[in-house]
Amino acid sequence: MNILDTSNTNNYKYTTKHLELHILGGIRTNKLESLRVTISIQKPKQHNVLRQSIDLYNDNQVEKLVRKSAERLEIGTSIVRKVLQELTHELQNYRFLLLDKQAEAYKPYTKELTAKEIAESEEFLRQGNLLERTNKYISESGVIGEDVNRLLMYLIFTSRKTNNPLHCISLGSSGTGKTHLQSSIAALMPEEDIIEVTTLSANALYYFAKTELSHRIIMIEDLDGVQKVLYTIREFASKKWIKKRVVHKDKNGESKTIPLEVQGPVCFAGATTQETIYEDNANRSFLLYIDESQKQDKRIMDYQRLVIAGKVDESLQHTAKSLLQNIQRVLKPIKVINPYAEYLELPQSVFKPRRTNAHYLRFISAITFYKQYQREHKVNKETGEEYIETEIEDIKEANELIIEVLLRKSDTLTGACRNHLENLKTYLKEENTTTFTSSEIRRKLRLKESTLRNYTKQLLLEGYIRYVKAEKGKMYHYEIVDIDEYTNLKAQINKALQDCIDRIKGKE
Template sequence: MMGAHSIRGRALKDNNLVGRIIEDFAKTGLVGEPSNALMGYLACVSRKLNIPLAIIVQSTSAAGKSALMDAVLKLVPEEDRVHYSAMTGQSLFYLGETNLKHKILGIAEEEGVRQAAYALKLLQSQGELTIASTGKDPQSGKLVTEEYRVEGPVMLFLTTTAIDIDEELLNRCVVLSINESREQTAAIQQRQRQARTLSGLLARNESEHIIQQHQNAQRLLRPLAVVNPYAEQLAFADSRTRTRRDHEKYLTLIDSITLLYQYQRDIKTIDRDGQVIEYVEATLDDIA
């Protein structure tokens, strides 16, 4: 067990960790989309923060949005993700008290995102959902009101072909667009052909090893607090009110990068009223 632990730790100590993640996406079958894949990976890491990022992948049908989502989610430990093809507007409220806390909720179907948009919006803004539901007591037969609560924070990962997704939900998410160029289509077809060859068979075997390695590495990431000593020196567009939320996403992205590199940083502590808080500091490289 100690040997396996050290192997996973070495992966997180790689100086070229971000570059390695991008390379591993290609090795596990994703064609192109390096920036989108990395953004998705970092957003998934943010599930361990108090206010995670949220992702919406928008594209036309069959362009590859689900392939991108699947490529990112399979590198996350199974116990940290909940993935649905669709979801009704009410079903989110009944998922249980802690089933989603610091986990990823993936919804991979346009109508599911539409119907659940209101609940998703609340979950992202407030970090929890509550609903009062009336039902009949099986013993007395009287109507009783029960409260159902879903505890966050939750990292949302959604895909859709819709252009007119709820604006309030969009504002809370980082929106990724799929490469729909002819060159990308040709590259995907080439990869599909290559998968039928002997080298493709061997690549699938390597892919399973890489996926397992990433899942195990992510299990080692601790939900530390992040301090950005350069935060007050940063600047951001302020011409529109929506940049208030965009600015928060920008800062959270930096936090996610710092959290990912925690095995290459000193873990610092501060005593606050008898409570010891552990934190890691962002660097200029994280911001870059």
């Protein structure tokens, strides 16, 4: 039996008793309605070679090649025809084999958990202090500092398995570890649920399979790389689906419009240094401001030294990471009902309260969802749908984690400017003074002149600082209008959230 030799991907060889054939350049796998190849035909051990590009599914072309080969090589047409038919059959089967291999290569990876891994994960989820223990394991996996942000992001990523996933944007100066934090938390999710991108073309999202993105996390390293698709991302996040009609030519060459539809829901995560540019996307997301303090700098640099010194237990990190991934795999889709939702109100200071209120309620539901192994599973008698209920404990934990997010949502300053103002307050308290000059702050806080000028301009416009008269010939002096304004705002938000808890307890 003659066998097709495909060991050389650019030169397949098919040899019979009478002929030797080579397929130059291999075969294409994207058009199954044809079998276009470049073929060379010769008698074994002879140098009279016929080369021809041909569609082996086109009978007219094949017959012409049969006659031409028979004449050129001085061989019977029946022999050539039979060999070409055998070759076509072999190439066809090999192409199907290639397609199967491609499908297997692009098939999403799904890890099958062992009985031991399932039992270990479910036991972890059943034990008390779940969020505290989860945060401990996140730390053990190698995430340094960012105690609140890392747990927030972990729960936001967990919400991808619900019908109303949350989204987040990490904000901070260049080089502060925005993308690193995002990637580190994503590494604690099952790899089959993560899609990482550095850039997207304008129509890229529309060409995924219809359900390929459902309940997945789309990780964007920098929002600057996806500016052309920001509107699509916003609509996908809000509507949980995107649709588009494009022009397509049918087999007769006629142009027709066909629909492209991709279903969600999807969890989006991105990082940027430019808060105001992406305001529309930020309104749909949790804004996580990276810790840029000197204490966090020291934590990270100390950890980097330990890594280089070989004093970090990598096996412990791997164990923690594997457990958290497996925990995600055993979480099952289930509806969450919050019987206390009607008593929950946001502080009046929060901007865009409608959208923020939805984020707040969905974050509470995400915590309840994560605790599904600790909740009684109930069934709706009318619909037969299974569900679990939120408890007061979930609301308390959500309030503790979300306070900083609500605080930022209530602030008229950008995150970077707010960080500057708080650093400025700390400096003035340490120096036991109330006034300052630009040159003094630029020198003490190590800021660029242009950066400080922008901060000062925003603080003056918003009324957080004011000019103070200085002696003639001396530089402008400034003072902070209300040094306790941020502390008071935080206390106000805390009180509003606690009032909600008190109302719930009063109704029970």
